[in-house]
Amino acid sequence: MTRVLSCIQPTGEVHLGNLLGALRGWVAGQHTCDAFHGIVDLHALTVTETPGVIGNDTLTLSAMLFAVGLDPDIATVFVQSHVVEHSQLAWVMECTVSYGELSRMTQFKDKSTTREGSFISAGLFTYPALQAADILLYDADHVPVGDDQRQHIEITRDIAIRFNHRFGPTFVIPEAVTPAAGARVMDLQDPTSKMSKSSTSDAGCIYLTDSPALVMKKFKRAVTDSETEVRYDPLAKPGVSNLLDILGAATGRPPAGLADEFTQYGPLKTAAGEAVVELLEPIQLRYAELLDDRGELARLLRIGAGKARTVASATLGRAYGAIGMLPA
Ligand code: TRP
Secondary structure, X not given: OOEEEEEEOOOOOOEHHHHHHHHHHHHHXXXXXXXXXXXXXXXXXXXXXXXXXXXXXXXXXXXXXXXXXOOOOOOEEEXXXXXXXXXXXXXXXXXXXXXXXXXXXXXXXXXXXXXXXXXXXXHHXXXXXXXXXXXXXXXXXXXXXXXXXXXXXXXXXHHHHHHHHHHOOOOOOOEEEOOOOOOOOEOOOOOOOEOXXXXXXXXXXXXXXXXXXXXXXXXXXXXXXXXXXXXXXXXXXXXXXHHHHHXXXXXXXXXXXXXXXXXXXXXHHXXXXXXXXXXXXXXXXXXXXXXXXXXXXXXXXXXXXXXXXXXXXXXXHHHHHHHOOOOO
């Protein structure tokens, strides 16, 4: 079975765009591939200075991943820092990648420019080495990523090829794949931008923890256009088409066909809001249960960490062995 690794940083809340665009695909994928899902808290450390934040974000994100339907007995859901091999292999990766290669990473160039004047950790620079360790530890065949991460998969391949060449065949060479196409959910206030937690106002972003009343309010205030016709036309009518897309994704129906069922914007907003409330209800119930039972949540994460460590420690052992490190 193809081994697939996806990782997500515990930074902030999960929103409807994450659910419909990615997480639902993860849930379906756990039955068709050997799925590993890492909550990469060590990566979030590159930009965190406040105590207590990462741990709490890790806790809520893991509860959400189980609540949306990842099954700890099928998929391997783990927290990166619970599997010490990530840090250990990351150093080996740092010694296999060059300063020049890391300097060419566009994400580093962008992030260090935006943070100019503030603290830029060395971790922000060596981050791709840690990411390479994440991937190579699991012998991942496929890594589904968006375009912004392609360069990181490319450098991981370069590192793996270099290591295998120097020390003998050790790592599986991973491939970047395009994630199974989910719905592209746009901001309700600015339907030409993707829904995102970093957008300026929360009014356009539906968080998975939003109450039914808040979800309905955000949909009622969704930006449409000055016409009145309900028609699926993402270019000319981005707001209305986004509502149709969301309604379609939440109810499993094609968005273009739904347009015929509405003659006014108001009822479409209500229908989309109600469909999302209904979609979120069981997720929110399970999420609340898990957050109320930290022991159970910890147990689920221990299952994942155990499975992940079995694979990761074997790979690290292989890498140390290939280099010829003196066994402890
Ligand atoms: N760098 C990725 C991001 O910012 C997160 C990530 C860390 C990742 N390790 C990974 C993604 C391994 C895929 C595979 O989104």
